[in-house]
Amino acid sequence: xxxxxxxxxxxxxxxxxxxxxxxxxxxxxxxxxxxxxxxxxxxxxxxxxxxxxxxxxxxxxxxxxxxxxxxxxxxxxxxxxxxxxxxxxxxxxxxxxxxxxxxxxxxxxxxxxxxxxxxxxxxxxxxxxxxxxxxxxxxxxxxxxxxxxxxxxxxxxxxxxxxxxxxxxxxxxxxxxxxxxxxxxxxxxxxxxxxxxxxxxxxxxxxxxxxxxxxxxxxxxxxxxxxxxxxxxxxxxxxxxxxxxxxxxxxxxxxxxxxxxxxxxxxxxxxxx
Amino acid sequence: xxxxxxxxxxxxxxxxxxxxxxxxxxxxxxxxxxxxxxxxxxxxxxxxxxxxxxxxxxxxxxxxxxxxxxxxxxxxxxxxxxxxxxxxxxxxxxxxxxxxxxxxxxxxxxxxxxxxxxxxxxxxxxxxxxxxxxxxxxxxxxxxxxxxxxxxxxxxxxxxxxxxxxxxxxxxxxxxxxxxxxxxxxxxxxxxxxxxxxxxxxxxxxxxxxxxxxxxxxxxxxxxxxxxxxxxxxxxxxxxxxxxxxxxxxxxxxxxxxxxxxxxxxxxxxxxx
Numbered sequence: 001x002x003x004x005x006x007x008x009x010x011x012x013x014x015x016x017x018x019x020x021x022x023x024x025x026x027x028x029x030x031x032x033x034x035x036x037x038x039x040x041x042x043x044x045x046x047x048x049x050x051x052x053x054x055x056x057x058x059x060x061x062x063x064x065x066x067x068x069x070x071x072x073x074x075x076x077x078x079x080x081x082x083x084x085x086x087x088x089x090x091x092x093x094x095x096x097x098x099x100x101x102x103x104x105x106x107x108x109x110x111x112x113x114x115x116x117x118x119x120x121x122x123x124x125x126x127x128x129x130x131x132x133x134x135x136x137x138x139x140x141x142x143x144x145x146x147x148x149x150x151x152x153x154x155x156x157x158x159x160x161x162x163x164x165x166x167x168x169x170x171x172x173x174x175x176x177x178x179x180x181x182x183x184x185x186x187x188x189x190x191x192x193x194x195x196x197x198x199x200x201x202x203x204x205x206x207x208x209x210x211x212x213x214x215x216x217x218x219x220x221x222x223x224x225x226x227x228x229x230x231x232x233x234x235x236x237x238x239x240x241x242x243x244x245x246x247x248x249x250x251x252x253x254x255x256x257x258x259x260x261x262x263x264x265x266x267x268x269x270x271x272x273x
Numbered sequence: 274x275x276x277x278x279x280x281x282x283x284x285x286x287x288x289x290x291x292x293x294x295x296x297x298x299x300x301x302x303x304x305x306x307x308x309x310x311x312x313x314x315x316x317x318x319x320x321x322x323x324x325x326x327x328x329x330x331x332x333x334x335x336x337x338x339x340x341x342x343x344x345x346x347x348x349x350x351x352x353x354x355x356x357x358x359x360x361x362x363x364x365x366x367x368x369x370x371x372x373x374x375x376x377x378x379x380x381x382x383x384x385x386x387x388x389x390x391x392x393x394x395x396x397x398x399x400x401x402x403x404x405x406x407x408x409x410x411x412x413x414x415x416x417x418x419x420x421x422x423x424x425x426x427x428x429x430x431x432x433x434x435x436x437x438x439x440x441x442x443x444x445x446x447x448x449x450x451x452x453x454x455x456x457x458x459x460x461x462x463x464x465x466x467x468x469x470x471x472x473x474x475x476x477x478x479x480x481x482x483x484x485x486x487x488x489x490x491x492x493x494x495x496x497x498x499x500x501x502x503x504x505x506x507x508x509x510x511x512x513x514x515x516x517x518x519x520x521x522x523x524x525x526x527x528x529x530x531x532x533x534x535x536x537x538x539x540x541x542x543x544x545x546x
Contacts, residue, residue: 010400057401096397124369127283128330128405128516243401 001074003081004101005030005046007061009093011239012131016054017061026052026061026093034065037084042068049111049247053199055239057132060115060246064107074100102252109259113175113192113248118205119241121186122213133186134241138213140187142179145212149177151222152204160224160231161204162197170197177204179212195262199236206235274347276354277374278303278319280334282366284512285404289327290334299325299334299366307338310357315341322384322520323469328512330405333388333519337380347373375525382532386448386465386521391478392514394459395486406459407514411486413460415452418485422450424495425477433497433504434477435470443470450477452485468535472509479508 007030015023019031027046034044048063070077082098089095104110119133122140126133152174159170176192189205207224210216224231250258280303288296292304300319307317321336343350355371362368377383392406395413399406425447432443449465462478480497483489489506497504523531 008398008400010403059399059401091398091403092400094398094400125281125364125367126332127281127365127367128332130283130364132401 001067001069001077002064002101002105003067003074003078004097004099004105004107005063005065005095006097006099007048007063007093007095008059009057009061010131011052011055011057013092014054016056017048017050017052026058029090029093030063030095033085033088034081037081037088038067038070040068047107049107050114050116050196050244052242052244053239056242056244057240058244061244062107062111062247062249064101064105102255104252104256104259105249106255106259107247109262110249110255111195111247111262112250112258113194114196114244115176115190115192115246115248116196116201117243117245118189118191118201118237119186119243120189120205120209120237123185126186129184129186131240132243134238136209136213138215140209140212141214142181142187142212144214144218145179145187145189145208148211148218148221149179149208151218152177152225157226157228158197158200158204159229160227161200161207161234162230163199164230165198168197172196172200177208179208201242202237202239203234205237205241209237210235274340274342274350275374275378276338276340276347276351277370277372277378277380278336278338278368279370279372280321280336280366280368281332282330282334283404284325284328284330286365287327289329290321290323290325299331302362302366303336303368306358306361307354310354310361311340311343313341320380322380323387323389323517325515325517326472326512329515329517330513331517334517335380335384335520335522337374337378375528377525377529377532378522379528379532380520382535383522383528384468384520384535385523385531386467387469387517388449388463388465388519388521389469389474390516390518391462391464391474391510392459392516393462393478393482393510396458399459402457402459404513405516407511409482409486411488413452413482413485414487415454415460415485417487417491418452418460418462418481421484421491421494422452422481424491425450425498430499430501431470431473431477432502433500434473434480434507435503436472437503438471441470445469445473450481452481474515475510475512476507478510478514482510483508 015025017026019025019028046063046065078098085095120136121133122136155173157171162170173194179189191201207221211221288298290299292298292301319336319338351371358368393409394406395409428446430444435443446467452462464474480494484494
């Protein structure tokens with residue numbers, strides 16, 4: 001029996017999503033509570049849509065878990081599990097919803113996009129939001145950022161913005177990259193792509209901040225696209241400003257098809273000879 | 274030499290503003306650092322515009338302090354003190370500005386209004402804002418709150434909403450009381466008055482929530498105004514949702530006059546016989 005969990009957490013006291021021996025992680029915390037609350041004989045594994053790094057937050061993380069058949073009707077299990085998790089979990093992680101997903105649903109491979117928001121401020125420090133908004137020392141020009149961001153949109157090799165992983169592609173479809181100055185005074189950078197490689201959002205924002213503060217030109221940023229190596233010139237922004245806000249899934253009928261596509265290796269379209 | 278300090282803090286780890294022996298308070302923390310950074314022989318006293326309770330936050334607290342004459346030009350002292358405080362203070366309290374105020378300025382008695390915002394949510398818990406947004410179990414109707422709030426505006430005796438203090442008046446001029454559902458989904462109640470008595474904002478919001486969730490009628494709320502005793506029927510909202518956002522001062526020429534007025538005891542206008 002597969003269940004879907006919609007999860008929010010403050011990343012400040014977690015060593016990221018992925019379970020690590022001896023460290024407090026979101027996956028470890030949740031898997032531990034699932035085992036205790038459901039009195040499972042064997043440990044279970046949560047599979048998530050976006051493996052967030054240490055210190056990164058989430059409002060819209062999605063995960064699935066496969067439970068042994070207990071003879072109880074799945075919707076009943078979901079409702080009861082949601083109730084028990086609400087009581088048991090510490091305040092910095094919340095399971096907002098437990099549901100029975102459509103057949104073929106896979107939290108990671110069914111996802112068609114992930115949306116992150118990065119928050120930064122060039123204003124005086126605000127102690128109320130200091131665990132969620134990263135300080136930047138120089139004034140940021142949001143219009144300059146948005147002009148420069150358009151060069152990054154579309155299907156590209158983002159190797160310059162990714163921490164290298166052997167054998168993994170760094171080709172991604174960047175769908176949205178836009179900055180807004182919000183009424184509270186800080187800047188929110190919204191980023192949406194089919195998927196992200198490691199440290200990609202924080203590097204994209206790092207690159208944009210270089211341009212938005214005037215330290216680098218928009219041309220410098222544009223030339224980093226479709227390079228095939230990580231660039232040491234791109235600063236990686238601190239984790240605390242980043243929130244996984246939402247994960248998109250297709251309509252139920254297309255779930256299986258999508259998972260097959262996502263497992264296939266992404267490639268850039270070949271140029272015509 | 275009098276200096277003005279503009280201060281922001283996250284109230285979560287403070288036992289309120291007012292210094293108390295053996296407890297961490299905003300006043301205690303700041304007075305301690307002023308003494309150390311300026312190597313003062315005698316302790317100094319900070320006077321603030323709004324003495325916030327334990328757990329209450331501030332973005333716009335204002336305080337003044339009188340320093341012994343060091344022979345240095347006051348603006349120079351202010352700039353240097355701001356720089357040192359920025360380096361020395363822990364992350365949950367920030368002195369945003371140190372300035373030399375106009376003659377006659379008194380952080381408490383010159384203030385002509387205080388603006389607070391109370392944040393609450395009737396949506397699923399958000400671990401990212403849990404130290405700043407108070408949960409409410411029932412759905413809140415913002416339109417109903419705003420309709421009911423108008424009955425409280427103006428010069429009234431707010432004794433029903435205040436913790437009793439012998440000899441202190443509870444007559445206040447309530448200038449603004451309005452609720453908004455913000456894009457993030459929670460509700461912000463903005464309250465502005467010439468001044469507030471103890472627990473008044475949290476009680477006003479508590480009364481509005483009773484009405485906005487349908488537990489009490491708007492008439493119940495309206496009848497609490499101009500009573501002369503604290504009402505046990507009004508719930509006091511938790512401290513964590515409250516932020517002192519801004520303090521208003523008159524133009525410099527009127528500062529002295531304002532302080533004299535504020536020291537005088539407020540009275541309701543006598544009815545004609």
